[in-house]
Amino acid sequence: DSGVTQTPKHLITATGQRVTLRCSPRSGDLSVYWYQQSLDQGLQFLIQYYNGEERAKGNILERFSAQQFPDLHSELNLSSLELGDSALYFCASSAGGGYDTDTQYFGPGTRLTVL
Amino acid sequence: TQLLEQSPQFLSIQEGENLTVYCNSSSVFSSLQWYRQEPGEGPVLLVTVVTGGEVKKLKRLTFQFGDARKDSSLHITAAQPGDTGLYLCAGASSGGSNYKLTFGKGTLLTVNP
Numbered sequence: 001d002s003g004v005t006q007t008p009k010h011l012i013t014a015t016g017q018r019v020t021l022r023c024s025p026r027s028g029d030l031s032v033y034w035y036q037q038s039l040d041q042g043l044q045f046l047i048q049y050y051n052g053e054e055r056a057k058g059n060i061l062e063r064f065s066a067q068q069f070p071d072l073h074s075e076l077n078l079s080s081l082e083l084g085d086s087a088l089y090f091c092a093s094s095a096g097g098g099y100d101t102d103t104q105y106f107g108p109g110t111r112l113t114v115l
Numbered sequence: 116t117q118l119l120e121q122s123p124q125f126l127s128i129q130e131g132e133n134l135t136v137y138c139n140s141s142s143v144f145s146s147l148q149w150y151r152q153e154p155g156e157g158p159v160l161l162v163t164v165v166t167g168g169e170v171k172k173l174k175r176l177t178f179q180f181g182d183a184r185k186d187s188s189l190h191i192t193a194a195q196p197g198d199t200g201l202y203l204c205a206g207a208s209s210g211g212s213n214y215k216l217t218f219g220k221g222t223l224l225t226v227n228p
Contacts, residue, residue, distance in 0.1 A: 002157065
């Protein structure tokens with residue numbers, strides 16, 4: 001158990017819909033990272049928040065947005081969903097702002113299926 | 116766009132055999148990480164290598180970072196069924212505070228008893 005929790009574990013929805021994925025970081029960790037994992041693209045970095053502020057951005061679509069709240073939990077919002085958005089979405093947390101020795105701990109993931 | 120190529124993509128071996136997984140890029144990374152992921156779970160960090168030419172050993176696992184910090188390898192000695200999983204390498208790059216991990220697509224290892 002990494003100490004990172006993600007809800008829900010599974011999500012099935014239809015094209016065009018909007019969903020929210022939730023992540024609670026390990027106690028004391030200030031950074032939250034979101035990743036998308038699919039068979040064709042592998043694991044891709046989406047976005048990082050550090051202590052409530054956006055810190056780094058990866059391959060995140062404009063239809064996707066995220067935020068980190070004062071209690072440090074984070075939400076990833078996916079809108080106008082397409083079939084190709086079906087994937088595993090992982091949240092990770094780390095103690096610092098992101099550097100070579102700042103270990104990222106991954107949650108168990110949310111499996112999103114768009115029908 | 117930074118890319119990390121992992122090879123082989125799939126590897127099926129018998130218990131007791133040795134194996135090596137490769138991770139290559141044309142880009143230079145500040146560090147290279149190796150993760151292991153089991154079905155239904157998130158990746159778990161195995162090691163971080165930071166210095167070009169660095170070799171780290173973790174029991175039966177040996178990790179090497181290339182001199183130019185563009186490539187890495189993972190060698191497993193006397194593989195066991197418990198080593199089965201998806202092995203991912205990830206290169207770290209940072210521009211100021213913009214720290215990012217770029218992942219390879221992984222090597223799916225199956226160790227048969």
